[in-house]
Amino acid sequence: MNISIIGCGYVGIVTGVCLADKGHKVYFFDKDREKLKRFIAGEKIIFEKGLNQKFSSAKKKGKIFITKDLYEAVNNSDASFICVGTPLRNKKINLNQIKSVTQDFTKILHYKKKHALIYKSTIPPKTIENFCIPILQKKLKKKLNDHIKIISNPEFLREGNAVYDFENPDRIVVGINNISSKKIMNNIYSKYRKKAKIIYVDIKTSEFIKYFSNSFFSLLISYSNEISNLSQKLNIDFIDVLNAFKLDNRLKSKKKNLPDMINYLKPGIGYGGSCFPKDVKTFVNFSKKQKNNLTILENVDKINLNQPSKIADHILKEFKKKRLKKILILGITFKENTDDIRNSTSIKLMNILAKYNFDVYAYDPIFSKKDFFKMKKIFNSKIKYWDKLNFKQKFDAIIINNKSYQNIKILKYYNQKFQTFIYDSRRILDKKKFKNYSGVSINYFKN
Numbered sequence: 001m002n003i004s005i006i007g008c009g010y011v012g013i014v015t016g017v018c019l020a021d022k023g024h025k026v027y028f029f030d031k032d033r034e035k036l037k038r039f040i041a042g043e044k045i046i047f048e049k050g051l052n053q054k055f056s057s058a059k060k061k062g063k064i065f066i067t068k069d070l071y072e073a074v075n076n077s078d079a080s081f082i083c084v085g086t087p088l089r090n091k092k093i094n095l096n097q098i099k100s101v102t103q104d105f106t107k108i109l110h111y112k113k114k115h116a117l118i119y120k121s122t123i124p125p126k127t128i129e130n131f132c133i134p135i136l137q138k139k140l141k142k143k144l145n146d147h148i149k150i151i152s153n154p155e156f157l158r159e160g161n162a163v164y165d166f167e168n169p170d171r172i173v174v175g176i177n178n179i180s181s182k183k184i185m186n187n188i189y190s191k192y193r194k195k196a197k198i199i200y201v202d203i204k205t206s207e208f209i210k211y212f213s214n215s216f217f218s219l220l221i222s223y224s225n226e227i228s229n230l231s232q233k234l235n236i237d238f239i240d241v242l243n244a245f246k247l248d249n250r251l252k253s254k255k256k257n258l259p260d261m262i263n264y265l266k267p268g269i270g271y272g273g274s275c276f277p278k279d280v281k282t283f284v285n286f287s288k289k290q291k292n293n294l295t296i297l298e299n300v301d302k303i304n305l306n307q308p309s310k311i312a313d314h315i316l317k318e319f320k321k322k323r324l325k326k327i328l329i330l331g332i333t334f335k336e337n338t339d340d341i342r343n344s345t346s347i348k349l350m351n352i353l354a355k356y357n358f359d360v361y362a363y364d365p366i367f368s369k370k371d372f373f374k375m376k377k378i379f380n381s382k383i384k385y386w387d388k389l390n391f392k393q394k395f396d397a398i399i400i401n402n403k404s405y406q407n408i409k410i411l412k413y414y415n416q417k418f419q420t421f422i423y424d425s426r427r428i429l430d431k432k433k434f435k436n437y438s439g440v441s442i443n444y445f446k447n
């Protein structure tokens with residue numbers, strides 16, 4: 001099929017490149033001219049494992065086009081994926097990008113015989129029904145539904161693993177209001193249907209499923225963080241609690257495997273990124289509008305907001321005792337294998353620590369010195385980028401915020417060579433294997 005991708009961010013680029021790799025002809029468009037220029041020039045717009053190879057091979061096969069003209073993208077395609085951002089503004093979801101792109105489509109679709117408009121962006125339940133369709137209906141009138149199909153298809157990929165996730169979906173959720181839309185989606189995802197079931201529901205249910213899913217994983221994280229804050233006070237390492245809990249047969253499949261979600265129960269500095277914080281808040285607000293409180297999720301959000309300062313207090317107390325002043329923080333982005341720093345709890349943590357007079361250096365294998373200077377404003381001015389990987393430079397302590405391979409290598413080197421103190425803010429490491437180790441839910445340094 002011919003497909004257009006509207007919005008070349010993390011979701012748009014991964015979706016488009018993977019679909020092109022499966023043989024569809026894909027037209028990319030973004031209203032950010034600067035970004036498009038870089039994209040056309042072959043620059044990397046986002047970092048994701050395996051993305052470059054897929055992009056190059058699909059481009060060579062003539063499956064990828066990048067255009068500055070929305071008309072060209074839509075007119076050449078049978079279906080468009082809307083992948084624009086839905087950020088928070090003043091703690092509320094801002095649908096301006098959805099509104100503007102929907103308005104643009106009314107003009108183009110007016111002249112088009114047939115098209116499918118597929119909303120992939122995360123939007124609250126009933127947004128398509130109550131916000132997008134009325135905009136489209138004004139101009140398209142009867143054409144809507146008969147010739148122009150409106151579809152919801154939320155995305156579940158995880159940054160850092162995005163290409164793998166898109167290629168190996170657990171399920172593909174599709175919201176439709178017209179049975180004939182099934183044919184379009186079955187065609188688009190024809191090469192994925194062996195791997196995953198396409199779940200067809202109505203449009204609002206599809207939007208709802210996405211919020212339930214992200215809220216559930218956020219809930220696991222905040223649940224564990226809140227309890228591990230308590231266990232730490234009692235000198236109980238929450239990892240020991242978790243290891244015992246993991247043996248419960250009720251968690252296991254018939255093959256005795258543990259589900260991946262167990263990893264969300266590891267104590268840490270809280271969740272970040274562009275999705276969980278935004279989606280939990282939006283779900284809470286959405287629910288309030290329905291005169292219904294999501295009390296659990298309100299607290300999930302509160303716990304998460306406080307977690308970096310709780311961990312900073314712990315670090316402050318422990319580091320003062322040991323007189324640790326010069327610290328290297330490994331991991332700047334919100335998690336490993338991504339260059340995305342939106343709502344990074346690592347940055348929150350380092351900004352708090354820099355205020356406490358620590359001498360803070362930061363490093364991330366994916367977030368370069370150049371990126372750091374570009375975004376300098378969001379970092380405390382005292383934070384320095386550890387750019388030359390100068391292994392002779394000594395640090396009193398290293399705080400590890402993510403488990404990227406390079407970070408672990410640096411940390412192992414320092415711990416072996418200089419017995420540098422390690423603080424594990426996400427409980428990534430096996431504490432038995434390290435000297436001078438502490439971390440979330442451990443009350444003091446083990447020598």
Ligand SMILES: NC(=O)c1ccc[n+]([C@@H]2O[C@H](COP(=O)([O-])OP(=O)(O)OC[C@H]3O[C@@H](n4cnc5c(N)ncnc54)[C@H](O)[C@@H]3O)[C@@H](O)[C@H]2O)c1
Nearest residue numbers: 007008009010011030031032084085086097101121122155
């Ligand atoms: N990032 C993720 O891991 C992830 C995962 C699942 C779902 N989502 C959801 O997908 C959506 C996109 O997320 P993202 O992280 O890719 O966002 P992003 O901010 O990285 O990208 C959005 C892009 O849309 C472009 N855009 C804005 N208005 C436009 C318009 N009118 N026309 C064309 N382009 C326009 C922007 O310039 C930007 O390049 C959001 O709703 C998000 O919640 C994100």
